[in-house]
Amino acid sequence: MPEQPHSHEHDDHSDSCGCDLLHLLNGVDEFTHRVFPGNKELFHSLAHSQAPHTLFITCADSRVSPDMVTQTRPGELFVCRNIGNIVPAYGEMLGGVSAVVEFAVLALNVRQIVVCGHTDCGAMKGLAAGGAATANMPTVHAWLRNAEAARSVVQTRGLDENQIVQALVEENVRLQLTHLRTHPAVAARVAQGQLALQGWVYDIGQGKVSVLDEANGQFLTLAEARARLSKQAAG
Structure with missing residues (x-):
């Protein structure tokens, strides 16, 4: 079978999406390990109401x-x-x-x-x-x-x-x-x-x-x- 043409534009878009999602996940990690511990009492008070x-x-x-x-x-x-x-x-x-x-x-x-x-x-x-x-x-x-x-x-x-x-x-x-x-x-x-x-x-x-x-x-x-x-x- 002939080799299918490679779409660099699609790869660029996929790479960009992946970077953006990683940026979000990194932000969650920052929140979980740095922000949340300093505000633990506040979030505990909000946990159920x-x-x-x-x-x-x-x-x-x-x-x-x-x-x-x-x-x-x-x-x-x-x-x-x-x-x-x-x-x-x-x-x-x-x-x-x-x-x-x-x-x-x-x-x-x-x-x-x-x-x-x-x-x-x-x-x-x-x-x-x-x-x-x-x-x-x-x-x-x-x-x-x-x-x-x-x-x-x-x-x-x-x-x-x-x-x-x-x-x-x-x-x-x-x-x-x-x-x-x-x-x-x-x-x-x-x-x-x-x-x-x-x-x-x-x-x-x-x-x-x-x-x-x-x-x-x-x-x-x-x-x-x-x-x-x-x-x-x-x-």
């Missing part, structure tokens, strides 16, 4: 690390990640996100929910480009319909191309908070004063977070948001 204070809904983007950004420890955040930090309105797409919200509020009794968008969001870039950008990704295309209202709002502002994605990132956070309030569990706990909602935008390149002030629809600096919360707590 959890009581997170916050449901943190953010994008699946690899550059967004909720624990690192908030400097929280295991057990504090109940994290839900998806393309575009989207929360479908209740009844629109009952599924994973809706189940996470319901479980976090009713079973875990979280005290706040944060919806966190981020700069340079690929989902918002796809939304800005319209259907052509996701034509070969029908599932992504369908999912982004849950952010379509944000695009409609931003289109009315006459922004240039350099401003559109960031405007969509911010408007999408506003929209998903609105969707969140349609979930019965959330609506009830908010009405009882037992649950607070907050919208964030994380700036990847600057390492900063801005916080939505829903009263005026504007994003505050972290310092402004902290000062406002401190004043409310003192009052």
Whole structure:
């Protein structure tokens, strides 16, 4: 039989995958033998139960690390990640996100929910480009319909191309908070004063977070948001 042609491209890809997986396994080894022993009491306390204070809904983007950004420890955040930090309105797409919200509020009794968008969001870039950008990704295309209202709002502002994605990132956070309030569990706990909602935008390149002030629809600096919360707590 003739010798089959050898694909170096396939070998390169396989080698890359193998290196990446080895990198992950090496990381687990580092955790098991160096990190875990120094936090053994914490992990033992979490072995059979959890009581997170916050449901943190953010994008699946690899550059967004909720624990690192908030400097929280295991057990504090109940994290839900998806393309575009989207929360479908209740009844629109009952599924994973809706189940996470319901479980976090009713079973875990979280005290706040944060919806966190981020700069340079690929989902918002796809939304800005319209259907052509996701034509070969029908599932992504369908999912982004849950952010379509944000695009409609931003289109009315006459922004240039350099401003559109960031405007969509911010408007999408506003929209998903609105969707969140349609979930019965959330609506009830908010009405009882037992649950607070907050919208964030994380700036990847600057390492900063801005916080939505829903009263005026504007994003505050972290310092402004902290000062406002401190004043409310003192009052």
